[in-house]
Amino acid sequence: MSLALSTLLYEWRRYMAAIVALAFSGLLVLAQVGMFMGIGKAFTATIDRARADVMVLAPGSTGLFNGGPSGVPRRIMPVVQSHPDVVAVADLDGSGGRWQNVVEGDAARKTEFVQVTIIDAVPGAVTVPTDYSNDLIEALRQPFGVAVDETALGRLGVKLGDKAIYNGKTVRVVAVTRGYPNMMQAGVVMSRDTLRMLGEANTGDRVGPLMVSTKPGADPEHVVAQLNAQSRGQFKAWTRAQLGEANQAAMFKESFIVIMLGFSLFLGILIGVAITWQTLRGAIMANIKEFASLRALGVSMGSLRAVVMELSFWVGIAGILASGVLTWAVSLLATSSGLTMAFPIPMVAGVCVMLLVIALASGFLSLGVLKKSQPADLLR
Amino acid sequence: MNPNTVTHGRAGTSAIDAKGLVKRFKTGRTFIEVLKGVDFDARHGEMTMVMGPSGSGKSTLVAALSGLLKPDEGRVDALDVDDLWDHSAGRIDKFRLDNCGFIFQGFNLFPAMNATQQVMTVLKYQGVPKDEARRRAVAALEEVGLGARLNQRPDSLSGGEKQRIAIARALAKDPALLFADEPTSALDGENGQVVIRLLRRAATEHGAAVICVTHDPRLEAWADRVIHIEDGRILDDQRRTPDPNATLGSH
Numbered sequence: 179m180s181l182a183l184s185t186l187l188y189e190w191r192r193y194m195a196a197i198v199a200l201a202f203s204g205l206l207v208l209a210q211v212g213m214f215m216g217i218g219k220a221f222t223a224t225i226d227r228a229r230a231d232v233m234v235l236a237p238g239s240t241g242l243f244n245g246g247p248s249g250v251p252r253r254i255m256p257v258v259q260s261h262p263d264v265v266a267v268a269d270l271d272g273s274g275g276r277w278q279n280v281v282e283g284d285a286a287r288k289t290e291f292v293q294v295t296i297i298d299a300v301p302g303a304v305t306v307p308t309d310y311s312n313d314l315i316e317a318l319r320q321p322f323g324v325a326v327d328e329t330a331l332g333r334l335g336v337k338l339g340d341k342a343i344y345n346g347k348t349v350r351v352v353a354v355t356r357g358y359p360n361m362m363q364a365g366v367v368m369s370r371d372t373l374r375m376l377g378e379a380n381t382g383d384r385v386g387p388l389m390v391s392t393k394p395g396a397d398p399e400h401v402v403a404q405l406n407a408q409s410r411g412q413f414k415a416w417t418r419a420q421l422g423e424a425n426q427a428a429m430f431k432e433s434f435i436v437i438m439l440g441f442s443l444f445l446g447i448l449i450g451v452a453i454t455w456q457t458l459r460g461a462i463m464a465n466i467k468e469f470a471s472l473r474a475l476g477v478s479m480g481s482l483r484a485v486v487m488e489l490s491f492w493v494g495i496a497g498i499l500a501s502g503v504l505t506w507a508v509s510l511l512a513t514s515s516g517l518t519m520a521f522p523i524p525m526v527a528g529v530c531v532m533l534l535v536i537a538l539a540s541g542f543l544s545l546g547v548l549k550k551s552q553p554a555d556l557l558r
Numbered sequence: 559m560n561p562n563t564v565t566h567g568r569a570g571t572s573a574i575d576a577k578g579l580v581k582r583f584k585t586g587r588t589f590i591e592v593l594k595g596v597d598f599d600a601r602h603g604e605m606t607m608v609m610g611p612s613g614s615g616k617s618t619l620v621a622a623l624s625g626l627l628k629p630d631e632g633r634v635d636a637l638d639v640d641d642l643w644d645h646s647a648g649r650i651d652k653f654r655l656d657n658c659g660f661i662f663q664g665f666n667l668f669p670a671m672n673a674t675q676q677v678m679t680v681l682k683y684q685g686v687p688k689d690e691a692r693r694r695a696v697a698a699l700e701e702v703g704l705g706a707r708l709n710q711r712p713d714s715l716s717g718g719e720k721q722r723i724a725i726a727r728a729l730a731k732d733p734a735l736l737f738a739d740e741p742t743s744a745l746d747g748e749n750g751q752v753v754i755r756l757l758r759r760a761a762t763e764h765g766a767a768v769i770c771v772t773h774d775p776r777l778e779a780w781a782d783r784v785i786h787i788e789d790g791r792i793l794d795d796q797r798r799t800p801d802p803n804a805t806l807g808s809h
Contacts, residue, residue, distance in 0.1 A: 188669060467664060471666035472680065472683075474658075475727070477651075477683045554626040
């Protein structure tokens with residue numbers, strides 16, 4: 179085992195401050211990345227878990243509902259349907275309006291604006307997300323029955339079985355979904371028939387985005403390419419995966435997220451470098467006489483610098499491990515309260531590299547302290 | 559004598575020769591001359607003791623001789639290197655790595671490493687292959703009587719044992735020049751005696767030129783030569799017959 183690694187293992191208490199600083203720098207960034215990615219996942223949940231392989235949207239739109247008008251002219255539907263590989267086409271209708279909970283006595287009444295999406299309440303329909311159970315679909319088949327995500331129950335002031343007022347009409351919470359959090363606006367799901375009975379179904383020239391399923395064995399990318407070839411600027415077809423990515427990317431273009439992430443990245447690096455540098459410096463100073471005795475015996479300054487850099491590398495590795503443990507604990511906590519966090523591999527790899535760079539930069543800054551390893555000082 | 563021992567030079571031939579060493583230190587606005595034109599030489603196979611009160615310049619002399627501190631004037635010819643201080647810092651490091659052993663008053667051992675690793679570390683930087691380094695480290699530790707302490711870390715060893723590790727670390731290199739600075743002053747009489755005998759052996763058996771700085775007059779018994787230095791000048795230079803069986807009382 180090398181001098182650097184055995185020193186780190188044996189005198190870990192001395193290096194603990196650096197490792198903890200790195201762990202929290204990592205956590206600061208990873209937790210936010212995880213949260214935004216989790217939100218992003220929720221953002222795209224309706225896309226990722228859709229039964230449709232292909233979605234047709236207005237040109238320029240990157241989301242089913244979030245991010246501007248996404249619908250297409252109604253006459254596009256037969257155009258899409260006529261593609262030989264297409265099995266089913268359905269428009270994803272949606273609406274939105276004022277939600278009020280029904281309270282007894284003089285408890286506070288909640289008023290929220292909600293976003294409504296629909297399913298065709300038939301098992302296997304192209305508008306039904308893949309993770310909807312048959313029981314859930316059956317529950318939504320009841321007139322004026324709506325489903326609310328568990329994370330929105332509190333915000334909407336309802337629980338399963340409660341009545342509520344939506345745009346002045348009474349609806350009932352017949353199901354609670356899981357895994358569809360929405361940070362911006364609470365979402366409500368109902369059947370196409372319920373939306374029609376509420377008088378909000380789309381009957382005009384334009385319909386919502388089209389959900390398209392293709393024949394088994396057909397290549398959705400191929401279908402998308404052929405559909406787009408005949409769009410003449412009226413629509414844009416996407417595969418599910420393409421749209422999911424574009425949707426998430428669009429979210430990350432939101433400047434506030436970039437500012438928040440960028441700021442915490444800056445803060446994480448600043449705090450990480452400051453604490454890790456000072457800790458390494460102190461720890462090297464504590465062994466400065468030993469280093470000086472190696473200098474006396476002829477070990478070059480370059481070799482000692484290599485020892486310090488190796489030491490900071492291992493501190494970085496330890497910091498990454500500690501950061502992983504902390505982030506895992508935080509994500510458990512978040513999951514238990516219904517907030518999903520997501521950690522895409524490239525982001526995690528990026529944070530690992532960041533921590534390693536912090537550690538190595540701190541090591542580099544501490545190299546100056548080796549100048550104090552003057553072997554002549556050992557002679558008195 | 560252990561089987562790894564390389565005997566350096568022929569006993570009695572010159573190992574180090576310094577002429578006119580001057581070293582000044584700046585304190586405030588004035589310069590203090592610590593070495594005032596010192597001539598010095600030491601021979602293979604001999605223990606040369608440099609004695610003097612504190613502030614006499616004896617440690618500065620050793621630092622200048624061993625390539626640790628550049629003198630302001632004068633030259634040092636060591637082994638086959640003419641005018642050591644005329645070479646680059648890297649070349650001087652290499653000279654020390656190849657030829658010099660150091661024993662300090664403090665032991666300066668890495669707390670994280672066991673006795674064998676302490677000795678092996680320097681050998682590793684010399685480019686000795688790992689197995690060979692381990693063999694030489696164990697042999698050196700056995701030579702200083704620590705064969706039973708190979709895997710102990712400094713915190714579980716006594717002061718005398720730590721100093722013996724430091725000696726093993728210096729001896730494992732088979733240095734032609736061995737510098738010791740107050741090697742016994744942190745030790746009790748018994749351990750001090752073990753340490754001075756090991757240094758004596760390094761000279762007699764390994765043929766190293768041992769240069770030992772001390773203020774303890776009782777160590778004179780082991781020396782071939784005693785040089786008294788005071789106020790930056792050599793006062794006297796006596797040759798004597800060492801007594802390897804001398805004893806050192808507790809001090």
